[in-house]
Each structure stands twice: as structure tokens, then as C-alpha cells.
Amino acid sequence: MVRMKNCSDNRRNKRKRNDEDKVKESPKSDFAALSFLKDAKNRLHVSRPREVVDARNDVPIVMMEQEIMEAINENPTVIIRGKAGRGKTTQVPQFLYEVGIGSTGCPLGSGIIGVTQPRCIAVTATAKHVAYELGLQLGKEMEFYYKKSRVIFC
Ligand SMILES: Nc1ncnc2c1ncn2[C@@H]1O[C@H](COP(=O)(O)OP(=O)(O)OP(=O)(O)O)[C@@H](O)[C@H]1O
Numbered sequence: 720m721v722r723m724k725n726c727s728d729n730r731r732n733k734r735k736r737n738d739e740d741k742v743k744e745s746p747k748s749d750f751a752a753l754s755f756l757k758d759a760k761n762r763l764h765v766s767r768p769r770e771v772v773d774a775r776n777d778v779p780i781v782m783m784e785q786e787i788m789e790a791i792n793e794n795p796t797v798i799i800r801g802k803a804g805r806g807k808t809t810q811v812p813q814f815l816y817e818v819g820i821g822s823t824g825c826p827l828g829s830g831i832i833g834v835t836q837p838r839c840i841a842v843t844a845t846a847k848h849v850a851y852e853l854g855l856q857l858g859k860e861m862e863f864y865y866k867k868s869r870v871i872f873c
Pocket residue numbers: 778801802803804805806807808809810844845848
């Protein structure tokens with residue numbers, strides 16, 4: 720599980736330092752999939768508008784991109800727990816998209832990056848927001864559906 724950190728909490732800061740030590744002790748470079756994800760040629764080019772770049776800097780989860788991607792690389796299932804508005808829904812799909820997950824040749828599997836939402840209105844709003852942040856055309860490069868299952872597919 721990746722748990723999002725609250726910097727004002729001393730206990731969590733202590734845990735953060737411990738986590739950093741663990742990362743130093745166990746280099747992750749042996750994983751084939753991680754090599755793929757780190758290889759710049761597999762990354763998809765995303766050109767975000769300046770205001771999007773600035774806005775994303777204020778979203779807490781963006782600072783945890785590397786930690787989250789390493790967890791995804793090493794585990795079949797990853798649970799990310801964090802307060803509302805921290806960026807789980809809108810940012811994690813962007814992390815995946817940018818490194819080429821879902822694209823042909825990815826060792827973690829090709830296909831789609833799928834996001835679910837519990838309400839129709841959230842489906843539309845989230846899809847529009849993520850498409851805007853990634854500079855993708857909704858309906859062409861990114862799709863969304865809300866039928867009985869209320870599932871959004873990006
Ligand atoms: N449709 C939207 N329009 C504008 N800004 C949005 C939209 N959706 C999300 N955001 C912005 O992105 C930030 C992260 O939102 P996101 O939905 O990814 O958080 P979350 O951690 O998934 O929250 P929750 O647990 O409630 O689903 C929000 O704080 C908000 O500033």
C-alpha cells in the first residue's frame with residue numbers, strides 16, 4: 720500500500736526518512752519492467768500548458784510519482800490511500816500514461832488505463848479534466864462511458 724504523507728506529522732516524517740533509507744538499501748534497477756518505464760524512449764510526450772504545470776505542482780500526489788511507480792512495478796496490486804483532492808484519480812492515470820503503460824510493448828501489459836467513478840457527473844468532469852491536463856482530445860485519444868456500470872475508460 721502506498722500511503723500519502725502529511726508533512727506536518729512528525730511520526731510520518733520519521734517514517735519517510737526510514738522509507739528513503741529502505742530505497743537506498745534496495746536498488747530497484749534489476750526489474751525489467753522498471754527499466755522499460757525509466758527508458759526515456761518509451762515515454763509518451765506530454766506537452767502541458769503552463770497553468771496546468773503550475774496547478775499540478777500544488778497537487779500532493781505529484782511529489783510521490785516515483786514511489787508510486789516503483790510500487791506499481793513491483794506489485795500486481797497497489798492500493799493508494801489519501802485524503803480527498805490529493806490527486807489519486809486525476810494524477811495516477813497520468814503517471815501511467817506518460818511512462819507508456821497500456822501502450823504496445825509495455826512489460827506490465829498493453830491495453831487501456833481504466834478509471835472508475837461512482838457518479839455519472841464525476842465521470843464526465845474527471846475525463847474532461849484529465850484530457851485537458853494531458854492535452855488529449857476527448858472522444859478521440861481519450862474515451863469515457865457511463866452506462867449502468869458507470870465506468871470511465873481513459
Ligand atoms: N473536474 C475538475 N476540474 C477542475 N479541477 C479538478 C477536477 N477534478 C480534479 N481537479 C483538481 O485536481 C485535484 C485532485 O483531484 P482528484 O480527484 O484527483 O483527487 P482524489 O485524491 O482522487 O480525490 P477523491 O478521493 O475525492 O476522489 C483537486 O484538488 C482539484 O484541484
